[in-house]
Structure formats: C-alpha cells, structure tokens
Amino acid sequence: MSEAPGSTGFDATSLSSDQQTRFVNENLRRVFLLIYRIVGNVPDAQDLTQEAFIKALQRQDQLKDLDKAAHWLSRIASNTAIDFLRRAGRVNFSELEDLPEPVAKSREESPEDLLLRAERREYLEGGLGVLTERERTALLLRDVEDLPAEEVAARLNCSKATVRSHIANGRVKLRRYFERRKS
Amino acid sequence: MTAHVSEIDLALAASGDLSLWRAVMLRLHVAGCERCRKAAEEFRADRRRVRQIASELPAGLDWDRVAAEMTANIHLGLAAGECVAPRRKKSAVTLSWRPAAVMAGVAVLLATGWWLNMPHDATVALGRALSSVVHGRTMAPSPAEDPGMVVNADEKGVELRENGGSLGISEGSAPPLAVTVSVPGSASARYVDGDTGQVTITSVYAQ
Numbered sequence: 001m002s003e004a005p006g007s008t009g010f011d012a013t014s015l016s017s018d019q020q021t022r023f024v025n026e027n028l029r030r031v032f033l034l035i036y037r038i039v040g041n042v043p044d045a046q047d048l049t050q051e052a053f054i055k056a057l058q059r060q061d062q063l064k065d066l067d068k069a070a071h072w073l074s075r076i077a078s079n080t081a082i083d084f085l086r087r088a089g090r091v092n093f094s095e096l097e098d099l100p101e102p103v104a105k106s107r108e109e110s111p112e113d114l115l116l117r118a119e120r121r122e123y124l125e126g127g128l129g130v131l132t133e134r135e136r137t138a139l140l141l142r143d144v145e146d147l148p149a150e151e152v153a154a155r156l157n158c159s160k161a162t163v164r165s166h167i168a169n170g171r172v173k174l175r176r177y178f179e180r181r182k183s
Numbered sequence: 184m185t186a187h188v189s190e191i192d193l194a195l196a197a198s199g200d201l202s203l204w205r206a207v208m209l210r211l212h213v214a215g216c217e218r219c220r221k222a223a224e225e226f227r228a229d230r231r232r233v234r235q236i237a238s239e240l241p242a243g244l245d246w247d248r249v250a251a252e253m254t255a256n257i258h259l260g261l262a263a264g265e266c267v268a269p270r271r272k273k274s275a276v277t278l279s280w281r282p283a284a285v286m287a288g289v290a291v292l293l294a295t296g297w298w299l300n301m302p303h304d305a306t307v308a309l310g311r312a313l314s315s316v317v318h319g320r321t322m323a324p325s326p327a328e329d330p331g332m333v334v335n336a337d338e339k340g341v342e343l344r345e346n347g348g349s350l351g352i353s354e355g356s357a358p359p360l361a362v363t364v365s366v367p368g369s370a371s372a373r374y375v376d377g378d379t380g381q382v383t384i385t386s387v388y389a390q
Binding site: 020021029032033042046051053054122124139142149167171 | 230250264
C-alpha cells in the first residue's frame with residue numbers, strides 16, 4: 001500500500017475528464033486492494049472500488065486539501081466496504097479458490113520466486129480468512145492503513161476498547177494459524 | 184517476574200496499542216524473558232507480513248484488464264450520475280475578497296468626500312438621522328444644535344428667531360425701558376417717548 005495520490009495538479013472543485021482519469025489511475029490499485037482485503041473477493045472488490053470512486057468524484061467539492069486526498073479516498077473506500085459487509089453479511093472466502101492460477105507479471109522474478117510469493121500470499125490470505133469480518137477490517141485499517149485505534153473505532157462505529165479487542169483477537173488467531181501451518 | 188505476559192498484551196504491543204503502564208510492565212518483563220521476547224517479535228513479524236501481503240494483488244488477477252474495466256465503469260457511472268443529478272441552482276455572483284475589499288475602499292472614499300463637502304446643517308441633520316437609525320429610535324435634537332423657535336429681548340427690542348431667520352420689533356433707535364421674558368414663550372419690551380411720555384409695549388409670542 002505504498003501508492004499515494006501523488007502530486008496531482010488538479011483543481012479539486014472541478015476536475016476535467018483527464019484529471020479524473022489521472023486521479024483514478026493513481027489511486028485505483030491502492031483502493032482496490034484495501035477493499036479487496038476487507039471484503040475478501042475480487043468481484044465484490046471490483047464493484048465496491050467503482051462505487052467508492054464514483055462517490056468520491058461526485059463529492060469533489062468536499063476535497064479541499066489535496067495532501068489529504070489519499071486519506072479521504074481511503075475513508076470513502078473503507079466505509080463503502082464496511083457498509084457492504086453490513087448489508088451482505090459474512091464474506092464468502094471460498095471464491096478465492098475459484099480464481100485462475102497465478103500469472104507471471106514481472107520478468108525480473110524467477111519461477112522459484114513466483115512460487116514462493118504465491119505460497120506466501122496463499123499462506124497469509126488463508127490467515128486473514130480465519131478472522132471474522134470485524135477482526136479482519138480492524139486489523140487491516142490499523143496495520144495496513146496505519147489508522148489510529150480511535151479512527152478505526154469511528155469507522156467501525158464501535159468503541160476503542162472493542163477495536164483493541166478485535167485487533168488483539170485477530171493477531172492471536174493469525175499467530176495460531178501460522179503456527180499450525182508451520183507444524 | 185514469574186508470570187508471562189498474556190498473548191493479548193503481546194498482540195496489542197506489536198502496534199503500540201497498550202496503555203502506557205502496561206507497555207512499561209511488558210517491556211520490563213520482556214527484557215528478562217526469552218519466551219515472551221520471542222512471542223513479541225513474532226507478533227511484530229506477523230504485522231509486517233500482513234502489511235506486505237496487503238500490497239500484493241490477488242493471485243491470478245489480470246490487473247490491467249480489471250483496472251481498465253473499473254476505470255471505464257467509473258467514467259460511465261459518473262456520466263450516468265450527471266444525467267440523473269438534480270439541476271443545480273444558479274448561484275448568485277460571488278466576489279472574491281480582493282475585488283470586494285477594493286470596492287469597499289472606493290465606497291468609503293466617496294462617502295468621506297461627500298460628507299466633507301456637505302453643508303454644515305445638512306451634515307448635522309444627516310448625522311442625527313444616522314444616529315437614530317443606529318440606535319433604533321428618534322432622537323430629539325439638542326438645544327445647541329436646533330433651538331427651534333426662540334424669543335429674544337435685548338436693548339434693541341424683541342425678536343423672534345426660527346430656522347435661521349428672525350423677526351424683530353423695535354422703536355427706531357430708542358432702547359426699551361424694560362424687557363420681560365416669560366417661560367411660556369413670550370417677550371415684551373416697553374418704550375417711553377421722552378417728549379410725550381407715551382408708553383409703547385411690543386410683545387412677541389412663540390407658538
């Protein structure tokens with residue numbers, strides 16, 4: 001999640017079509033990944049990413065400070081994903097198994113590297129899969145988005161103590177999962 | 184310290200989410216406990232792993248295709264939104280602060296010039312009117328500014344003054360023998376003819 005909105009020289013109050021495209025291109029991957037990690041499947045993440053961008057671009061007038069664009073967009077994205085989970089109930093992680101086999105993306109990576117990466121990804125994604133929605137969302141917002149516990153609590157609409165409990169339980173579950181996989 | 188730190192505390196410590204007191208206690212314990220130190224390091228490593236995996240695309244995802252599809256759908260959604268959005272009301276013309284400040288300065292300059300070039304009486308009357316507007320009530324003029332109708336009796340005779348004009352009654356150059364002024368607003372002057380002894384009384388009344 002290292003992509004930032006960058007130094008887009010757009011006027012936040014009215015973006016031209018080109019500026020909108022740039023804004024989307026610079027943030028699409030980051031927002032998609034955030035939503036994907038929360039909802040856990042590609043088709044829903046794809047729909048929700050689109051929804052988040054449309055919401056954001058329709059509310060451009062609320063974007064006063066471009067330096068905060070990444071944070072603002074992330075907030076819309078995570079809220080969109082959380083609302084979806086609230087509406088839809090539990091996420092179906094079995095869809096991950098239906099995805100096609102990994103495709104080589106980088107020419108610099110050897111087949112061994114790719115295999116290791118795929119294994120590591122599967123390993124960690126499996127770990128995230130054992131968490132409840134709220135644990136996973138709290139953990140992702142805290143660890144990946146680097147939001148303070150208070151902000152996570154605000155987004156999940158619960159108390160800070162509850163968020164800390166979700167984070168702690170999530171980490172302990174992940175640890176146990178990794179230990180099981182190791183043994 | 185014999186009891187080990189709980190897993191929950193170790194998990195929270197990985198992201199600095201422990202309270203200050205518990206964090207200090209944990210650090211003290213971990214400094215002397217190999218098992219807890221190892222567990223704390225594992226939680227920190229898990230956190231790094233999660234951050235790392237979160238930045239990677241799902242396995243097998245053709246990102247270029249998915250990104251192009253999403254971008255097209257976003258533009259489509261925005262275009263559709265514009266079609267169905269309620270028409271915006273035409274907003275009134277708004278000035279930015281710079282032109283507004285210049286216009287205000289020019290207005291103050293003109294008003295000051297006009298004020299300074301007005302006749303004194305008009306300035307006083309306008310000031311009174313403005314003051315009454317500001318205070319929300321009609322203010323009576325002060326006697327010094329507008330005495331209204333005045334009767335006057337002096338060595339020249341009796342006189343009635345109002346609005347800058349005056350009407351005086353006298354007996355030529357002869358001074359009155361006596362003048363009287365009454366509170367209800369009248370003034371009288373008595374003249375005595377030195378040759379005939381005839382007495383003449385002239386009076387003015389303010390009504």
